[in-house]
Amino acid sequence: MLxxxxxxxxxxxxxxxxxxxxxxxxxxxxxxxxxQETERIESKFLEPACGTGNFLVEILERKLQVVIKRxxxxxxxxxxxxxxxxxxxxxxxxxxxxxxxxxGRLFEIxxxxxxxxxxxxxxxxxxxxxxxxxxxxxxxxxxxxLKTETDPPQPIVFSDWALVTxxxxxxxxxxxxxxxxxxxxxxxxxxxxxxxxxxxxxxAFIPEPIKDYPLTHFNKLxxxx
Numbered sequence: 001m002l003x004x005x006x007x008x009x010x011x012x013x014x015x016x017x018x019x020x021x022x023x024x025x026x027x028x029x030x031x032x033x034x035x036q037e038t039e040r041i042e043s044k045f046l047e048p049a050c051g052t053g054n055f056l057v058e059i060l061e062r063k064l065q066v067v068i069k070r071x072x073x074x075x076x077x078x079x080x081x082x083x084x085x086x087x088x089x090x091x092x093x094x095x096x097x098x099x100x101x102x103x104g105r106l107f108e109i110x111x112x113x114x115x116x117x118x119x120x121x122x123x124x125x126x127x128x129x130x131x132x133x134x135x136x137x138x139x140x141x142x143x144x145x146l147k148t149e150t151d152p153p154q155p156i157v158f159s160d161w162a163l164v165t166x167x168x169x170x171x172x173x174x175x176x177x178x179x180x181x182x183x184x185x186x187x188x189x190x191x192x193x194x195x196x197x198x199x200x201x202x203x204a205f206i207p208e209p210i211k212d213y214p215l216t217h218f219n220k221l222x223x224x225x
């Protein structure tokens with residue numbers, strides 16, 4: 001795991017990428033403006049320049065506190081809704097070190113709560129699913145170009161993970177550049193599919209998935225890749 005404390009932000013990196021780290025107090029003050037959403041387990045958040053994940057780790061911590069309060073007495077329910085919480089968080093960053101740091105910090109938050117509650121009963125399958133989700137949701141890319149930082153660059157793709165029945169999750173993949181085609185289309189969810197006509201009488205955008213997956217048990221998502 002890459003520890004964020006060991007990342008050295010040089011003057012050149014600041015000049016090249018404009019890296020600015022927001023402090024914990026400021027992060028929480030800003031998140032309190034949408035406090036209800038940060039405590040809704042399935043509410044989706046995207047940080048298009050996530051850095052080392054200062055916003056995302058606080059969001060996950062808030063969500064997991066709700067999961068703990070509701071499901072601490074049931075391991076399978078904690079796993080199910082803990083995975084839903086992890087799957088609801090998305091990030092993009094142009095610097096590879098930052099992406100690894102964010103994934104590591106988010107995994108550590110989940111692991112610490114999971115192991116504290118269930119100790120020797122924790123399941124590697126559950127941890128593998130969390131790692132898989134973070135690999136998919138935290139992307140090494142450029143949110144301005146909407147492409148990955150690979151050679152050659154590829155369009156960024158995000159997966160929508162929806163708990164639809166019992167322990168089964170529906171996955172649909174969407175191209176990032178098609179999720180928000182213009183600012184005139186109001187959406188209250190990253191993957192929202194509004195009605196064909198909005199309140200202003202304008203045609204609303206309905207994103208089409210580029211890939212659709214069969215229902216899969218929440219602890220077997222990585223097996224279905």
